[in-house]
Amino acid sequence: MSTSSEPGSAPTGFVPLCVPEIRGNAWDYVKQCLDSNWVSTAGPFVDRFEQMVAGSAGAKYGVATVNGTAALHVALLAAGVRPDDEVLVPALTFIATANAVRYAGAWPVFLDAEPVHGQLDPQKLTDFLERECTSRGGALVNRTTGRTVRVVLPVHVLGHPVDMDPVCEVAERFGLAIIEDAAEALGAKYKGRPVGRFGAAACFSFNGNKLLTCGGGGMIVTDDPRLAERARYLTTQAKDDPLEYVHGEVGFNYRLTSLQAALGCAQMELLDQFVGAKRATAAVYDAAFRDVPMIEPFAEAPWAFSTSWMYTVRVGRDQSRPLMRHLDAHRIQTRPLWQPLHCSPAHAGRQSYRVEVADRLYRESLSLPCSVGLTPQQREQVLATISAFWRSERATA
Ligand SMILES: Cc1ncc(COP(=O)(O)O)c(C=O)c1O
Known part of the structure; x- marks a missing residue:
């Protein structure tokens, strides 16, 4: 057990905020990668890590990514967010949530937190949709900007879930997709159901300060096979052919490495x-x-x-x-x-x-x-x- 595993940290008496806890099978699994030469983006540990994380969230598919921000970016694209769309985002979250929206060419609209738990306020979300948006040509349009509102992105901040029932109800009523930013909330539950079960997809982060870490890493989980396939395609440079280097569109090099996944598997066991x-x-x-x-x-x-x-x-x-x-x-x-x-x-x-x-x-x-x-x-x-x-x-x- 260590509270000083980040390089250069922790002289005696120093109490760090939140550092990784590296133990269990970490050394063994990473060594297996080194010994077998499976160090890059293919290999059994990536598949195993995807299954472990998806399984823990009760989801069918997991697509590992290089970090949580990349997971959000690709999840938004795979859920159908297009340039100039709008995504409803809590104002109180780490900036990566809103940055991912911009990477997708869309625009964040910021909503408030509720005062007790600091999570997205479902009542203000509802008010925004009822008072500030209108239905036009089958799309939900923000009256102020004239843009299509496509997705609501609740963020389970600080490891605590958002009150999801009213969020799901209002999203369904207004035809909005939900992407959960569960970067900080692996292992959290809402009314007994793991976070990551409430929308089209959810995203986790395995950054060094998270509950579990791969050094850096992320994951999209979903029950939707098409969304999972699209996410996998986009994270692997949109390669169309298993042999030939033919790419159907501009994709991303967003895959997690086997070395990181090996560490992630050992962490998931704990x-x-x-x-x-x-x-x-x-x-x-x-x-x-x-x-x-x-x-x-x-x-x-x-x-x-x-x-x-x-x-x-x-x-x-x-x-x-x-x-x-x-x-x-x-x-x-x-x-x-x-x-x-x-x-x-x-x-x-x-x-x-x-x-x-x-x-x-x-x-x-x-x-x-x-x-x-x-x-x-x-x-x-x-x-x-x-x-x-x-x-x-x-x-x-
Ligand atoms: C709420 C939230 N969203 C997204 C991210 C982005 O994850 P990453 O740092 O793995 O890119 C983080 C954390 O870093 C986060 O706290």
């Missing part, structure tokens, strides 16, 4: 253990913060099974950044939520609809150390350092 460790850390933090009125953890919804991938709290009295600086000075790594995307210079000028809560959550929130391998001593160090901050804050208030 999925339940890793989720258990994350949830145990969340339970310890939650219990400790019950007596700290200025800190409010993001609660787990009654219908949710969260992986607590990134343990996040709201901090009162405008103290989230001072607390972050205090923890940093004591060698405890934290991070803020993402700048809401309607404020991002990268997506300047894009439409947003009544985004208010996301801004507040961004200002107030802070993610605390929550690596799978976080030790009880490290948790205590975090909690003691936070207590000391409040004592000194009270003293100077």
Whole structure:
């Protein structure tokens, strides 16, 4: 067990935010790749990894990709998103979600988060569709921009699922496809069903800070054989012939390597253990913060099974950044939520609809150390350092 497996990290006493946990069969499987010469994009580990991830999400097909952003890009294309279409995206997510929309030539429209769990607000999604869109020539058209709204892209942020029933209901009512961005939520469940089961396709990430890692990697999962086939075609340079180098269109070199998949298989074997460790850390933090009125953890919804991938709290009295600086000075790594995307210079000028809560959550929130391998001593160090901050804050208030 290690909390210091990222190169160059972790002098003694340093508590990193969220680092990989490399154990189990990782060395054995990677060695098998090296010994067998299956190091590139073909080989048994890629197939096995696809089956393991699709199986864990209860989906029929998995298409491995080089990262989660590529998975989103290709899933959008395979779901029929065309240049100049619009995709409804939460403002409170990592920028990759919206970037993938732009890679597909489409435009994000930013929607708000709900205040309790920080997930896409289904009510504001419904309001947007009912008040701001109209049906024209069989298409759903955004009245403001005149563009076709094609897809809603709920993102299960921080390892917690979006309230999917109302999202599915309204998407069906308005003829929108759903692509789930489940990059942060492998292992999470909504009303007992794994995330990744609620739309045309879902995308996962295996980036280094995720619950499981391949070093880098992603996956599209779907029950739709045509979508899976199209995704596989696009991720492999759109090659039309098994022998001849004939390409039907401009595809992408987005395949995962066998070396990465081998690591991914070893990590998948530990999925339940890793989720258990994350949830145990969340339970310890939650219990400790019950007596700290200025800190409010993001609660787990009654219908949710969260992986607590990134343990996040709201901090009162405008103290989230001072607390972050205090923890940093004591060698405890934290991070803020993402700048809401309607404020991002990268997506300047894009439409947003009544985004208010996301801004507040961004200002107030802070993610605390929550690596799978976080030790009880490290948790205590975090909690003691936070207590000391409040004592000194009270003293100077
Ligand atoms: C919500 C979300 N979407 C997409 C991605 C992109 O995944 P990747 O970094 O593997 O490209 C990430 C994470 O990195 C993410 O957190």
